[in-house]
Amino acid sequence: MSNIYIFFFLDSCMKYMRDGSVIVARLLKGEEFIESVKSLCEKEDFSSGRVQAIGAVKRAVLGYFDTEEKKYVHFECKGELASCMGNIAKKGDDIVVHVHAVVSDREGTCKGGHIVQAETSATVEVFIDVVPGLKRALDAETGLYLLDL
Amino acid sequence: MSNIYIFFFLDSCMKYMRDGSVIVARLLKGEEFIESVKSLCEKEDFSSGRVQAIGAVKRAVLGYFDTEEKKYVHFECKGELASCMGNIAKKGDDIVVHVHAVVSDREGTCKGGHIVQAETSATVEVFIDVVPGLKRALDAETGLYLLDL
Amino acid sequence: MSNIYIFFFLDSCMKYMRDGSVIVARLLKGEEFIESVKSLCEKEDFSSGRVQAIGAVKRAVLGYFDTEEKKYVHFECKGELASCMGNIAKKGDDIVVHVHAVVSDREGTCKGGHIVQAETSATVEVFIDVVPGLKRALDAETGLYLLDL
Numbered sequence: 001m002s003n004i005y006i007f008f009f010l011d012s013c014m015k016y017m018r019d020g021s022v023i024v025a026r027l028l029k030g031e032e033f034i035e036s037v038k039s040l041c042e043k044e045d046f047s048s049g050r051v052q053a054i055g056a057v058k059r060a061v062l063g064y065f066d067t068e069e070k071k072y073v074h075f076e077c078k079g080e081l082a083s084c085m086g087n088i089a090k091k092g093d094d095i096v097v098h099v100h101a102v103v104s105d106r107e108g109t110c111k112g113g114h115i116v117q118a119e120t121s122a123t124v125e126v127f128i129d130v131v132p133g134l135k136r137a138l139d140a141e142t143g144l145y146l147l148d149l
Numbered sequence: 150m151s152n153i154y155i156f157f158f159l160d161s162c163m164k165y166m167r168d169g170s171v172i173v174a175r176l177l178k179g180e181e182f183i184e185s186v187k188s189l190c191e192k193e194d195f196s197s198g199r200v201q202a203i204g205a206v207k208r209a210v211l212g213y214f215d216t217e218e219k220k221y222v223h224f225e226c227k228g229e230l231a232s233c234m235g236n237i238a239k240k241g242d243d244i245v246v247h248v249h250a251v252v253s254d255r256e257g258t259c260k261g262g263h264i265v266q267a268e269t270s271a272t273v274e275v276f277i278d279v280v281p282g283l284k285r286a287l288d289a290e291t292g293l294y295l296l297d298l
Numbered sequence: 299m300s301n302i303y304i305f306f307f308l309d310s311c312m313k314y315m316r317d318g319s320v321i322v323a324r325l326l327k328g329e330e331f332i333e334s335v336k337s338l339c340e341k342e343d344f345s346s347g348r349v350q351a352i353g354a355v356k357r358a359v360l361g362y363f364d365t366e367e368k369k370y371v372h373f374e375c376k377g378e379l380a381s382c383m384g385n386i387a388k389k390g391d392d393i394v395v396h397v398h399a400v401v402s403d404r405e406g407t408c409k410g411g412h413i414v415q416a417e418t419s420a421t422v423e424v425f426i427d428v429v430p431g432l433k434r435a436l437d438a439e440t441g442l443y444l445l446d447l
Contacts, residue, residue, distance in 0.1 A: 015447035022429055024385075026445040050201070050276050052348070054384050054398040056363055064229055064255045065205055067270055075257050080362055082398045082410030083232040083251065083381040086203050087173075087274060098274070100203040100231045102251050102259060102381065102400050104410030106362045108373050110400060112231030112253030121365055122440045125385060125396070127348050127429075131171050131276075142271045147175040149164035199350070199425050213378055213404045214354055216419055224406050232381040232400065235352050236322075236423060247423070249352040249380045251400050251408060261380030261402030280320050280425075291420045296324040298313035 018044060021131070027055070027124040032117055033084075037097045037126065041088060047095050048134035053084040055124030060103055062113030070143045077103045077111040081124060084115070089134035091145050096136055167193060170280070176204070176273040181266055182233075186246045186275065190237060196244050197283035202233040204273030209252055211262030219292045226252045226260040230273060233264070238283035240294050245285055316342060319429075325353070325422040330415055331382075335395045335424065339386060345393050346432035351382040353422030358401055360411030368441045375401045375409040379422060382413070387432035389443050394434055 014036050016025035023044060027036050033053070041047055056079065063072035086099030102112040118124075137148035163185050165174035172193060176185050182202070190196055205228065212221035235248030251261040267273075286297035312334050314323035321342060325334050331351070339345055354377065361370035384397030400410040416422075435446035 015445070017431060017447045019429055019431065022427075024429065024432060024445070024447060026447050029439070052201075052350075052383055054396070056365070058365070062257055064253065064257070065271060066255070067205070067207070073255055077257060080398060080411050082400050083383060085201055085232060085234070085383070087276070098203070100229060102231050102253070102408070102410055104362065104400070104408075106364070106371055108360055108362070108375060108409035108411050110251070110253075110259040110408040110410045111257035112251055112259045113229050113257050122363060122442055123437075123444050125445055127385070129171075131168055131173065133166060133168065134173060139272075141178070144271055146272050147164070147173070147274055149166045149173060149175050201350075211406055213402065213406070214420060215404070216354070216356070222404055226406060234350055234381060234383070236425070247352070249378060251380050251402070259400070259402075259408040260406035261400055261408045262378050262406050278320075280317055280322065282315060282317065283322060288421075290327070293420055295421050296313070296322070296423055298315045298322060298324050 016040060021129055023128040025126040027120040027126065029120055031120045033115060033124060034097045034117060037088065038095050041095050046130045047090045049088045049131045050129040051086050051088060051099055051126065053081060053124055053126040055081045056121035057081050057103060057118045058121040060118035061116040062101065062111060063116045064113050074116055079103050079105040082110060087134060089136050089147060091136040096145060165189060170278055172277040174275040176269040176275065178269055180269045182264060182273060183246045183266060186237065187244050190244050195279045196239045198237045198280045199278040200235050200237060200248055200275065202230060202273055202275040204230045205270040206230050206252060206267045207270040209267035210265040211250065211260060212265045213262050223265055228252050228254040231259060236283060238285050238296060240285040245294060314338060319427055321426040323424040325418040325424065327418055329418045331413060331422060332395045332415060335386065336393050339393050344428045345388045347386045347429045348427040349384050349386060349397055349424065351379060351422055351424040353379045354419035355379050355401060355416045356419040358416035359414040360399065360409060361414045362411050372414055377401050377403040380408060385432060387434050387445060389434040394443060
């Protein structure tokens with residue numbers, strides 16, 4: 001019953017700079033947001049931090065968590081990445097990039113939710129603060145991997 | 150003429166960690182956002198900073214300030230906390246948590262405004278930067294307690 | 299074919315404080331957001347950083363970049379500045395303040411996009427992190443000045 005989304009992305013080739021614990025990256029046209037941030041974690045050897053971004057996306061899948069059915073409902077949108085914020089944390093050997101966004105269209109109408117996937121249009125400008133120690137663990141009640149602090 | 154909202158919240162029992170001037174907290178189901186941040190100020194002995202959060206809220210009261218009538222109009226919403234940012238400052242002996250949010254529903258439709266109250270659903274993940282020295286003072290023209298810098 | 303917007307603003311007289319690389323500013327009624335941030339760059343002698351703000355705007359012009367026609371479409375809105383984030387970078391001898399916002403009205407309805415101009419209503423509270431080294435260069439494909447990292 002769930003929709004299937006097929007994306008073809010560029011290999012990660014975003015540009016970035018680092019100044020201490022702050023990383024600034026620019027994603028190139030076609031790069032996917034979540035995978036690009038994960039790729040940056042590998043390149044810069046960190047797995048935990050805070051994320052903020054603006055830019056534009058030509059195709060994004062956002063999610064809404066249905067707390068009754070304990071699953072995500074997905075929908076698509078595109079346009080300006082009007083707001084984008086969240087965090088990076090370890091989940092076992094994997095890295096979870098948990099980011100929420102507001103995407104706005106030509107009339108300014110907004111769609112908001114959890115970023116499942118988002119493909120860069122003209123540009124996405126990302127700020128990351130490396131903050132050590134964030135990890136996630138399964139929460140039995142919600143079925144979600146929540147921050148384990 | 151103003152609406153009355155009655156909330157019953159859990160006592161504050163959020164999980165958090167601190168790394169220098171950065172605090173990361175996870176609010177538990179049922180915890181109220183504004184009171185939880187205030188509680189964190191007490192626990193960690195600070196009264197001034199910057200706030201950013203994402204997550205989900207099962208019931209939020211947002212406000213819009215009517216500059217003509219010099220009062221807040223309130224409305225309710227719930228869903229993903231798509232965006233949430235603001236600041237913490239002293240107001241006399243009290244602490245003001247001034248945060249604006251965008252809350253999105255199952256279709257991604259967004260409601261935005263000033264957070265009056267917001268009850269955590271599955272999770273709310275909060276980043277705070279402790280920045281010293283912020284306080285508020287009454288502004289005669291607007292009737293609001295504005296940042297006194 | 300493009301709309302003309304005429305604004306009359308106060309000379310910049312915002313209040314601010316600085317703590318290391320963090321600047322907190324409060325814009326006064328009538329002050330324009332982009333020009334005020336640029337003015338702060340001059341006063342505090344920096345040209346590169348990250349921006350976050352909340353508050354209220356009595357008139358904002360937001361933009362949507364049409365990637366087909368390679369130009370911005372503009373529209374107006376006003377109300378709560380529910381979300382506002384972006385960055386500051388050099389473009390030759392000039393400074394570019396690239397910020398996206400979500401503005402919400404009395405019912406909470408949101409309009410999002412790139413801030414072209416935004417006039418402060420009751421208050422706008424701005425946090426800036428000075429991050430050195432950001433600059434922009436013309437990107438031939440999009441016709442935009444993108445971050446040159």
